[in-house]
Amino acid sequence: MYLEICQKYAPEKDNLIYILHDIQDTHPQHYISEEAVQVVSEYLKVPPNHIFGVLTFYTMYSTKPRGKNIIRLCESPPCYIKGSENILRKLKTQLGVETGETTKDGLFTLELCACLGVCGNAPVMMVNNDVYGDLTEEKVEDILARIARGNQ
Amino acid sequence: MKFFRSHVLVGINETSLQAGVQDFIKALRNELAKQNLQEEINVLETGPLGFFGRGVCLSVFPENVNYQDVKVEDVPELVEEHFLKGRPLSRLQLDSAGKFTPKFNYDKRIVLRNSGIIDPESIDEYIGAGGYEALEKALLQMKPADIIAEVKKSGLKGRGGAGFPTGVKWSFTAPLDAPQKYIVVNADEGEPGTFKDRLIMEGDPHQLLEGIMIAARAVGATKAWIYIRGEYKLCIERLQKAIAQCKEYGLLGKNILESGFDLDIDIRIGAGAYVCGEETALIESLEGNRGNPRWKPPFPGVKGLWQAPTVVNNVETLANVPFIIKNGADVYLSYGSEGCPGTKVYTILGDVAHPGLCEVDMGTTLRTIINEYAGGMKKGFRFKAALVGGAAGVFLPEKMLDVQMDFPHLNEYAAVLGSGAILVLNEHQSVVDMLWSILKFFRHESCGKCAPCRNGCQQLYRLITKIKKGNGTMEDVDLMVSIAQTMFSTSFCALGQSPIMAVRSAVDHFKDEFIEITKK
Numbered sequence: 061m062y063l064e065i066c067q068k069y070a071p072e073k074d075n076l077i078y079i080l081h082d083i084q085d086t087h088p089q090h091y092i093s094e095e096a097v098q099v100v101s102e103y104l105k106v107p108p109n110h111i112f113g114v115l116t117f118y119t120m121y122s123t124k125p126r127g128k129n130i131i132r133l134c135e136s137p138p139c140y141i142k143g144s145e146n147i148l149r150k151l152k153t154q155l156g157v158e159t160g161e162t163t164k165d166g167l168f169t170l171e172l173c174a175c176l177g178v179c180g181n182a183p184v185m186m187v188n189n190d191v192y193g194d195l196t197e198e199k200v201e202d203i204l205a206r207i208a209r210g211n212q
Numbered sequence: 213m214k215f216f217r218s219h220v221l222v223g224i225n226e227t228s229l230q231a232g233v234q235d236f237i238k239a240l241r242n243e244l245a246k247q248n249l250q251e252e253i254n255v256l257e258t259g260p261l262g263f264f265g266r267g268v269c270l271s272v273f274p275e276n277v278n279y280q281d282v283k284v285e286d287v288p289e290l291v292e293e294h295f296l297k298g299r300p301l302s303r304l305q306l307d308s309a310g311k312f313t314p315k316f317n318y319d320k321r322i323v324l325r326n327s328g329i330i331d332p333e334s335i336d337e338y339i340g341a342g343g344y345e346a347l348e349k350a351l352l353q354m355k356p357a358d359i360i361a362e363v364k365k366s367g368l369k370g371r372g373g374a375g376f377p378t379g380v381k382w383s384f385t386a387p388l389d390a391p392q393k394y395i396v397v398n399a400d401e402g403e404p405g406t407f408k409d410r411l412i413m414e415g416d417p418h419q420l421l422e423g424i425m426i427a428a429r430a431v432g433a434t435k436a437w438i439y440i441r442g443e444y445k446l447c448i449e450r451l452q453k454a455i456a457q458c459k460e461y462g463l464l465g466k467n468i469l470e471s472g473f474d475l476d477i478d479i480r481i482g483a484g485a486y487v488c489g490e491e492t493a494l495i496e497s498l499e500g501n502r503g504n505p506r507w508k509p510p511f512p513g514v515k516g517l518w519q520a521p522t523v524v525n526n527v528e529t530l531a532n533v534p535f536i537i538k539n540g541a542d543v544y545l546s547y548g549s550e551g552c553p554g555t556k557v558y559t560i561l562g563d564v565a566h567p568g569l570c571e572v573d574m575g576t577t578l579r580t581i582i583n584e585y586a587g588g589m590k591k592g593f594r595f596k597a598a599l600v601g602g603a604a605g606v607f608l609p610e611k612m613l614d615v616q617m618d619f620p621h622l623n624e625y626a627a628v629l630g631s632g633a634i635l636v637l638n639e640h641q642s643v644v645d646m647l648w649s650i651l652k653f654f655r656h657e658s659c660g661k662c663a664p665c666r667n668g669c670q671q672l673y674r675l676i677t678k679i680k681k682g683n684g685t686m687e688d689v690d691l692m693v694s695i696a697q698t699m700f701s702t703s704f705c706a707l708g709q710s711p712i713m714a715v716r717s718a719v720d721h722f723k724d725e726f727i728e729i730t731k732k
Contacts, residue, residue: 076500077483081442110501117502117659118483120442136404137603138561138635140649174486174653175602176443177407179561179633180264180568181227189445191226194266 062099073106076114080121089125090169119173127162127169129207133185136175142182148172150197154204167211168204216254218295221271221328223261225414226446231267232284239284243291253295259332259415263568265306271328278306306566317572322547322555323531324571327415332450335457338418344463346538350426351471359430359537360386366541367553368533372398372489372526373604373630373706375619378533384513385431385521394522395428395436396512397530398494402441402486403602404653405633408557409527411569413440413447416531417454421477423530425463426537428475431523436477439494442484451479486657490705491524492516493659504661505705526630528557549575552618556629560586562636563593575621579613582636593638597722600635601628603650604710606717607643625713643722644729648673648680650714658707665708668699672711682732689726693719 065082069075083096092115101108115121133151135144148159151170155163162169178184181193192203222228222237237255244250261271265280272279277300282290286304293301318325330337338344350359364379385393397420401409413420424436440448455477458464466474485503487493492506495517516522532554536544548554552574558581559569565587572581578598582588589595597607600617605628608615615621622629637646655673660666675692678684696712703709719726 073500074498077497078481081481081483106500113502114500118485120484135649136653137599137646137649138405138633141562141635141637141641141646173484174657175402175404175406177401177410177441178226179405179407179559181266182561186443191230191443193227193230 062096063103066100066103071104073104076100076104076106076111077118079104080111080115084121088128090127090130091122091125093123125162127166128211129167129187130169130171131185131187132171132173132176134174134176134183135172138175138179139183144183146197147183147185147195147200150200151204154201167208217252218275219254219256219273221256221258221261221273223259223269223271223328224257224446225260227264227266228268229446231281233268236268236282236284236287239287240291243287244295247291247296249291249295257331257333258329259327260411260569261328263306263566269306272300275300279304280306317570320547320555320573321571322535322544323412323419323528323557324415324569325535326419327411330416332415332417333453335418335454335461338416342538343418343534344422346534346536347422347425347463348469350429350537351469351473354537356386356430356432359426362541363430363533363536366536366544367551368529368536368544369552369554369619370526371528371532371556371630371632373628375629378525378529381513381525382427382431382523384511385433385523388514388521390521392435392518392520393431393433394517394520395424395431395433396491396494396498396517396522396524397424397436397438398489398491398524398526399438399440399444399447400482400488400494401444401527402489402657403604403631403633404650405561405599405602405605405635406559406631408559408569408632410444410447411559412527412531412557413444414450417447417450418458419531419534420451420527421454421458421464423533424477425468425475426533427523427525427530429473431521433523434474434476436475437498437517438477438479439482439488439498440479441482448479448481455479485659486653487659487705487707490707493705494524495522502659504659505707507704528632548573549616549618549621551620556617556632558585558632558634560634560636562598562634563590563638563641564588564636565590575616575618577614577616578608578634581617581634582613586636589636589638593640595636596639596641597637597643598634599637599646599650599714600625600633601713602631602633602635603653604628604706604713605631605633606713607646607721608717609721612721625717628713643718643725644676644680647714647718648676651676651711654707654711662702662704662708664699664702665704668695668703668708669711671695672715679726679729682729684730686727686730689719689730 097111183195184193267281270279368378369375488497488503490505493503497503512522545553555571557571570585606625651672655669658665658669696715699708700712
């Protein structure tokens with residue numbers, strides 16, 4: 061399966077970031093396993109340590125299995141000043157996890173991230189590919205419930 | 213050509229898409245048809261409107277009435293009241309008292325002159341607005357050296373941060389004899405509070421493409437890469453569409469406009485690293501490596517991507533180029549201040565009445581920007597400070613409200629201009645707290661290549677956390693300044709050289725706050 065993804069791209073090192081994105085996006089647990097690193101390494105003829113280095117450098121990649129939906133709450137100054145910490149507290153209690161953890165049912169992973177560039181609507185979070193702005197505690201509850209319903 | 217009584221501009225952006233803008237437009241069109249107004253009222257989907265409201269936002273021209281948070285349920289009432297009876301629906305207006313309307317200074321805009329007016333997904337509308345005329349001029353009437361001379365004369369300075377003269381940068385690469393040269397567009401906008409490049413790309417993607425084409429012609433590049441952050445889905449989508457349209461119209465590919473000039477533009481998506489906004493780190497990332505900055509010299513203009521001469525320019529910089537070529541440097545020089553021509557795009561956030569974006573002449577004061585373009589402070593709040601330039605920015609106190617915002621006047625703080633983020637704090641907000649958030653950000657984003665930045669960011673965060681908790685002393689504050697100063701002198705790239713600005717400006721201008729908190 062990993063090889064098939066690799067073969068969509070020319071075997072050149074500058075495609076590494078693309079291949080890793082693709083592998084992670086298509087994996088049900090949104091992460092890049094050691095096995096995947098091996099396959100990519102052989103395909104691109106790049107040592108595994110280089111790939112691991114790239115993987116751990118960029119915040120969008122994960123080397124640990126994650127939940128079905130990935131929540132990324134912005135903690136940069138413009139969101140911070142608009143109360144992102146309260147939103148974080150709400151997310152933690154609502155989901156029953158700490159930052160970086162996945163809920164028991166495997167539905168959500170909670171992460172923090174740097175500025176998403178939607179500061180006009182701070183505080184902001186992304187769930188998978190969707191941006192949610194002007195967050196309030198009630199709104200968070202609503203969003204989580206809606207996503208959970210959609211995943212049933 | 214049809215004439216309409218009113219034009220309803222609907223802003224399509226990340227926020228409005230999430231609020232269901234597509235359903236809204238459908239409902240609005242249906243309702244207008246039901247009232248038989250479809251020949252009188254034109255509904256246009258466009259990019260950023262110039263203010264940030266909640267949910268779906270509309271601007272209605274020529275009335276210049278702005279609505280926010282409009283929902284599908286509101287459509288019948290809106291159509292009946294505003295479009296049938298001609299009474300703006302105050303309940304949904306941006307400012308329900310109707311006193312403040314965002315200032316749309318379209319006559320004074322350069323890079324955002326089409327934004328919110330044309331459909332960003334249509335090349336015909338861009339051409340209709342005079343687009344690609346500059347390209348035609350650059351390819352058919354000018355020699356590459358003329359283009360560079362014109363840009364040099366215009367005094368255009370890089371809008372990414374450092375403010376390096378663009379024409380001079382190009383002139384390093386142009387004369388080099390190399391089999392391949394590249395243009396790389398830095399669209400990896402990661403500075404907290406900054407999203408002007410996103411608005412430029414969402415609102416008018418073709419203008420950026422035209423700027424790239426002219427730059428490529430000037431330096432002799434045949435391949436351009438737009439390095440854009442993965443989170444900017446809408447920008448990526450619009451740029452992809454725009455590139456496809458250009459190919460179809462023969463504006464990209466081989467022998468463009470039969471001038472013998474070839475160019476391809478490709479989009480590359482980043483993976484979330486602030487440091488990749490640094491040009492050499494960005495190049496490393498493009499090559500499929502960790503985004504660690506490279507040693508300079510050689511500068512990318514001489515040896516960049518795959519060792520080929522590479523010009524790296526910011527989105528806003530390139531978006532200025534078509535205007536300069538089309539109208540000539542002399543017209544461009546009539547914008548802005550002495551020693552710093554042109555305009556600057558700002559995003560105004562925080563406790564102002566109407567957060568928004570504006571494009572104003574270089575040299576406009578902070579006071580004007582806040583009062584005229586953002587409606588002043590939010591009711592009941594007093595101005596305390598503005599964090600200008602995001603995390604790598606400075607705190608400007610009240611006494612600096614009248615400083616001209618341009619490279620010569622902000623001198624030591626000039627690097628903050630690039631980002632164009634203005635975050636306004638009110639008198640209840642703590643500068644110490646903000647500084648904590650900034651230093652936390654730097655601790656996370658330091659790439660770890662050089663020791664001063666790697667260790668310095670950790671220590672700065674440790675000290676500010678101690679101070680924030682009330683356990684610090686004034687010696688800790690001094691130590692913080694001295695560490696940041698050392699980082700400035702010894703760090704490998706601009707990231708490690710940046711924290712000093714926020715640290716020093718906070719300590720210089722808001723010393724009382726530090727004295728207060730360390731006394732506890």
